[in-house]
Amino acid sequence: MDREATLHDVAGKVGVSPRTVSRVVNDEGGYSPETRKKVLAAIEELRYRPNMVARALITKRSGTVGLVGGDMTDPFFPALAEGIQHRAREAGQTMFFASTGSDPDRQAEVLRSFWARAVDGVIVFPALDSIDQLTDYGRRGLPIVVVDDLVEAPNVACVLFDxxxxxxxxxxxxxxxxxxxxxxxxxxxxxxxxxxxxxxxxxxxxxxxxxxxxxxxxxxxxxxxxxxxxxxxxxxxxxxxxxxxxxxxxxxxxxxxxxxxxxxxxxxxxxxxxxxxxxxxxxxxxxxxxxxLDRGRLSNEAVAALGDLIDAPAQRRPPVVLPVELVARESA
Amino acid sequence: MDREATLHDVAGKVGVSPRTVSRVVNDEGGYSPETRKKVLAAIEELRYRPNMVARALITKRSGTVGLVGGDMTDPFFPALAEGIQHRAREAGQTMFFASTGSDPDRQAEVLRSFWARAVDGVIVFPALDSIDQLTDYGRRGLPIVVVDDLVEAPNVACVLFDxxxxxxxxxxxxxxxxxxxxxxxxxxxxxxxxxxxxxxxxxxxxxxxxxxxxxxxxxxxxxxxxxxxxxxxxxxxxxxxxxxxxxxxxxxxxxxxxxxxxxxxxxxxxxxxxxxxxxxxxxxxxxxxxxxLDRGRLSNEAVAALGDLIDAPAQRRPPVVLPVELVARESA
DNA sequence: ATCGTTGACGTCAACGTTGACGCCAACGTT
DNA sequence: AACGTTGGCGTCAACGTTGACGTCAACGAT
Structure with a gap:
């Protein structure tokens, strides 16, 4: 249970500065192929893993997204959460999850908590009837995707079914x-x-x-x-x-x-x-x-919209409306 | 979209040092009632919220727990996730969630990601058949609760049904x-x-x-x-x-x-x-x-066990075995 | 021979918070 | 009167990383 390896440890082992190790880790360029190789070997040997917390503190990007849901036991929801989590992980993000039980106060608490943890964005579903909260956070710079509702505000994109x-x-x-x-x-x-x-x-x-x-x-x-x-x-x-x-x-x-x-x-x-x-x-x-309602598609669109919003904030984009279809079985 | 208020801002407004503001925020004591009142007022006015990322960097406690699941669309799972999330939030923690699709490689990736984000503990369900991963992280100091399996290792507690x-x-x-x-x-x-x-x-x-x-x-x-x-x-x-x-x-x-x-x-x-x-x-x-299988009870026990583990690490504790009952309906 | 350019690094500070420690006045004790 | 104790602060460094900038050698162009 000894301390985790840091950039300093790797740098010391190789005989370069931590900054150079950081460059290798982030593929920034500005190092020779031999240095790169040695650094990579040292990283392997020391089992170095970048500390996301420290990185987040300086870059203001935590590599996390938050999902704010109403009630997870609603059978519509898990597929959505699963899809979002999957997509987010593909993009190197980790997902926070919290449910609000459709209580505006809890939604507010959850948003505060996500915000304090520097999430890069949130996906909210359903939005309850308290969209002021959302527009407020949007104005403060938090990218938000609202599922299944229309909210007109900066940094807020909407994805909904027809x-x-x-x-x-x-x-x-x-x-x-x-x-x-x-x-x-x-x-x-x-x-x-x-x-x-x-x-x-x-x-x-x-x-x-x-x-x-x-x-x-x-x-x-x-x-x-x-x-x-x-x-x-x-x-x-x-x-x-x-x-x-x-x-x-x-x-x-x-x-x-x-x-x-x-x-x-x-x-x-x-x-x-x-x-x-x-x-x-x-x-x-x-x-x-x-x-x-195609939940897989909804997840994809929501994560994609959030990604756009994170990469190019403050750009207005029209709501995404997803088609629906009737599946005729026996009950009608 | 101006910068968030920090301890410095609050301190400057009140005319004390950031350290004193920190003391008030954390209820540490060591300040007069008047100072406290002024600090609180300034916090309110500036809408100061502690930056969890910075706090986590120094305290090594992020106030987050990770849930590693197999597949969220398994109907057994949402109730568990909901319960854990709920309990965790009551304890001031925010929950990360990731599913592995029962793939050991993905489980490894997820654990790495959680670890890099300094989660205070993780709850794993199901554990697949790769418990070495878990014992490894346990040894490195990560509190782990395994649901529905028995793993004997430091920092690992187990909760399962009979x-x-x-x-x-x-x-x-x-x-x-x-x-x-x-x-x-x-x-x-x-x-x-x-x-x-x-x-x-x-x-x-x-x-x-x-x-x-x-x-x-x-x-x-x-x-x-x-x-x-x-x-x-x-x-x-x-x-x-x-x-x-x-x-x-x-x-x-x-x-x-x-x-x-x-x-x-x-x-x-x-x-x-x-x-x-x-x-x-x-x-x-x-x-x-x-x-x-009482999922609510399982959530409670899992979160409780994780809390114990976080507060008093390295202490062995016996597996928690939850009773089951047969519900007779029409099919048998 | 001089100059600008480029590659390959290193240095330093900053992100926002807390741990360790120090300081000073007020107070009670002997 | 001298001394320890306590309350109420402040100072400084550190957590691990990256942004901004500096340095220096090698190289090609003039």
Whole structure:
């Protein structure tokens, strides 16, 4: 458990200055091939590893990115985190992770903590309804990528899915299956500003059928239990409901369970469309028809956008909108 | 985007030395109440935040812990990560996260990266079959908590579930339901040393029935697809199979799907017991009978063990073994 | 022969913080 | 009156690295 080797140790061994060793380590040039070889050998022998903390102190670049999430147990999230972590590591970055439980105070605390640790950038998802925090940090020079929301501020880039289109696709699919008495289950945690899928859904209904077409709405937690409760609420509003568009797949699964428990068959009596396309949606019966959101692509775009922002700060760039598609399975 | 305030700035504003400000920030004592008040006010006004990087450089404590996981998309994992992150944040630590895809080289890279960033400790899960890496870092002074494996080395503590007991419980449950022709689906990624649940299962069978009792084994990926493949393999080995113990719930779900696809009813024709108790196991039909592993408790114990290790290094401590229980639902 | 250029280094300070130590006045003790 | 103790600070160096700049020899061009 003796001290770690430093640039000084390597330099002493080779007989050059620490600065030269640093040049070799960073591929800066300004040394002869023989020196390089000797330095590399000494590094190997002493098992020298650059101290990222010291480097970060002077360069102001720590080689880390922070991921601020809502709740890791949301099945949509792990794939995102995994993708971001993977991409970041390819770029030589290490990922901090913290979840906020959708609490603005905790989000603030997390951002402070990341900032104090000199992260090179953060990816935030979901943004809650407190974007002032983000614009504030953006102004102070922190590159931020916001997933699934639109924030207009310096150093902030946005990556989101075309959820209005997702809502439209769901509506068209249900309409073309002959459904006319629709319900939407929305999420309580989702602020009104961000109800794009719901708006797209309703918009498509009115476009196609005129605004006499009924569509009732319930609010629920974005979980299976929430979906069960949401189904009950919809049913109390419209007992002869025949089509449901759910906030996400967990909610859709809950709604299907509640439908089955109430003696209704899916899709014969009630058709259900979810959103996300989590893995489990393939495996339940009936398999869930849903709006697929490509999380892998989202991760890539988010990391890429963050990289751009880090390399060329203060440059405005338009939001990246990712396409969605409807995956027709058995539930609708 | 002007420079961040430092101890010097605060000191200059108040008219004391930076060292005194540092004392106040760290609650060290050695200053008068009035000084304290003035310093605090200046800190507030200048929005001073201690620079963790500089602090880490000198104290060798960065206030970070690293989590090394296999694959975040394994449904067992997010709850663990969430719990650890939560606990760590309560202790003022920020969590690094990286997944290795169960590749020893990537695990090595991740550990190097964490080490270079001066993490105060790491939690590793699963440990793959390359524990030399871990013992090496442990010897170099890195506190390590290994989840779900036993590693005997300085600075390494272990937290694991009583999986042999889990296997026994599964066996007893299947036996008492009258099953006699058993199959086990194990995971290819799980090294032989760690097949405790399988050994417990087989041990209970032989204890109860003598060793004439057949139990066939298949290997598969720890996924739903893997479970489907594993079921086919078991069936080819023992066509009149009537009981299955699966590596985890995903595998169990796959096995149930394959059973249904082959025209067999669960649990009437084949009983299936899983392991983990992921949320989805409640929601599928038939609901899965499984060995529950309490991830929340695991997170708590892991973070607690890591905290102990950080505060009192080099002290041996016995592995923490967490109890498991069988949750009987519909599938067995 | 002189001069600028280039390559290959070395020197020094700085990043922001804390550990070790020193100083000085006020106070109580003998 | 001399002495130790304590509270309340300040000073200085160090953590390991890199940015800015300096130096010096070798070399080609004039």
């Amino acid at each position: 959820l209005p289109e997702g809502g439209r696709l769901a509506a068209q699919h249900l309409l073309s299956a002959g459904r006319r008495r629709m319900g939407v289950i929305s999420a309580t945690v989702s602020p009104p500003r961000r109800r794009h899928r719901e708006r797209g859904f309703v918009a498509a209904l009115t476009e196609t059928q005129g605004d006499h077409l009924p569509a009732v709405t319930a609010e629920a937690d974005p979980t299976v239990r929430g979906g069960e409760a949401g189904f009950a609420e919809l049913l109390s509003l419209m007992p002869d409901l025949d089509g449901i568009f759910a906030y996400n797949d967990l909610v859709a699964i809950g709604a299907m369970r509640a439908a089955a428990a109430s003696g209704r068959r899916v899709p014969d009596d009630i058709a259900v469309v979810g959103c996300d396309d989590i893995e489990m949606s393939t495996y339940i019966t009936p398999a869930l028809t849903t709006i697929r | 999986l042999p007991e889990g296997g026994r419980l599964a066996a007893q449950h299947l036996l008492s339901a009258g099953r006699r022709r058993m199959g086990v689906i194990s995971a290819t990624v799980s090294p032989p040393r760690r097949r405790h649940r399988e050994r417990g299962f087989v041990a209970a069978l032989t204890e109860t029935q003598g060793d004439h009792l057949p139990a066939v084994t298949a290997e598969a990926d720890p996924t739903v697809r893997g479970g489907e493949a594993g079921f086919a393999e078991l069936l080819s080995l023992m066509p009149d199979l009537d009981g299955i113990f699966a590596y985890n719930d995903l595998v169990a779900i796959g096995a149930m799907r394959a059973a249904a696809a082959s025209g067999r009813r669960v649990p009437d024709d084949i009983a299936v017991v899983g392991c983990d108790d992921i949320e989805m196991s409640t929601y599928i039909t038939p609901a899965l009978t499984t060995i529950r």
